[in-house]
Amino acid sequence: MADIPCIYDMSLVNEKDNLKEDIIKGKALEILLTLLSGSKTIKEIAKELNIPSFSIQLYVKRLMDNNFIRITEEKVIDGKIEKTYELASTDIQILNYLRKNCKNSDGTENIELSAQHFASLTREIIKNVGKCNDKPHKIKAYFIKSDEETMQRFKEDLDKLFDKYQALEDENSIETYGLITAFAPYKLD
């Protein structure tokens, strides 16, 4: 008697469609963010994220299947295949952003930032990039070498830009767009 239905498919990872939908769950988002700083091998991603290579391969498979990343180089070193991955398209640029509104017990509106909220909100937005490719979208990370004064002006410009479009908000609109920012000093070792 058969234990399971026959597996005809020869691929290494075969998940049900409902699992495929949430392609940036787990470590996938972290892998995407890791690839922002340039193309990397599985071994390099694993080392950077401190998780085993086999786990990385599950998420890499999902990201490949959904055209988020692609193989940029494949070489054989001492009989072992080493693939290098990069973000699939320059159109998909990752903009780090978080704005989380929540009501405090006294009813005032506050902004609560946390890494977890950042991750979950970003995940939701990036998922929709794949689903609604024809709608306006932009995903990108910017790293700028500059002085504090210039960056202060940049922040003020950003605030003005946000205020401008916030003022144009149509509360009756069916569509809601998300924009998440994280802007702070960043050190690249």
Place this chain on the structure above:
Amino acid sequence: MYDILNVYLENGLRIIMHRIPYAKTMACGIWIKQGSKYESDSNSGLSHLLEHLMINIENKNNPKYQKLINELSYEGVIYNAGTTKESTSFYFSGLSRNLEKCIQALASIVIDNRNFSDELIENEKKVVIQEAISFYSSFNQIKERTSQALYGNMDIGRIIVGSIDRIKCATNKDLGKIVDESYTPENSTLVIVGGIDYEKTLKIIDQNFSSWADRETRKYKETIEGEPGIFFNSINNGQNSVVSIGFRIPSYIDKDRVNIEIISKILAEPSLESRLVQEIRMKRGLAYNLGGFTSFYENRGTLGFTVICAHKSVNEVIKVIMYELNKAKEKGVSDEEVSRAKKIMETRTLLDLDNLLAQLKFLGKCSSYGQLFSLENEVRKIQNVLKENINPIICELFNESNMGFAAIGSFDIDETIQYLKIN
């Protein structure tokens, strides 16, 4: 004393003979280095299909073989064949007086079978596809899936029964290509054990195999995935999932092979004393079917720990396995555990010594790796295992950079892999 004669014919065929004094029976077989390892996506599963066709007594294009098989069957000779990742073998066992005909039949299989009728191919395809469907519908596939996860869908990661779609469209030409490129004398080893006379047997071999044309064998360059990976199929049928935590290990000829087998036995021998059986089955009742396995190949191998359990128990099972692997790494194994594992292995090896077919297969495997081992020597190696040598190997093996994961079933894989951590 264990005597083995190793001879080469002029055409490059290697012959291994092992005489067992006073034995009235014999076993003989031929090993060709052709299995799923040497296949590609374009001929996946055809080594196995070819094996079925080669030994098929319905092959009307080879009446000589048909006649020999009829005569041997009448004498009660048992014959069979097998395909592994690295070799295809054909073998006979029976009374020593049937040796000459058996050698003739083996020669006819590899020399005369160059063409199969379309009818025979189509019929055997159905049989092989049915065998493949049974395999791919069974939890037994988890061992091969573990190697697939560890090394990729290539080399020893390839599944022996191969691609059902590819088998369906196999042609005589596809099969002939494998025969031409791999069924060559220099790529084969003839093994004979039992009550035999070396000189007489060698003469018979020469008479039957010297006409086998010396041809060049296909070249093969071993290539595997750089890093161990994952096999996961989220099938939702039934009550159970199967999981396997695997590790890349050294080859069959590596000095640590016996030690690694001991480690596998201590941790997951399906007897009631092993650590995982104690913790998963006896204490927690999480699974009935679990165990450890080792698969050693010419240049690398697989160590795996497999469990069939309810979907909802997968994470608990994984946590227990990882706890035990980390504990073994931290605290090592005990003298008593080593002693018990050694006894189990010694008994099984000695039982094989009394089994001609087991001896034949052992010599066939070793010789196709270019090695000459004896089962007596295996016993000696087992007896010489020391706990002091095992603990450092555990530390070296149980490492995340060596680890892969294979699973079939219905559970949250994203959650499960979080528990697969080695300290």
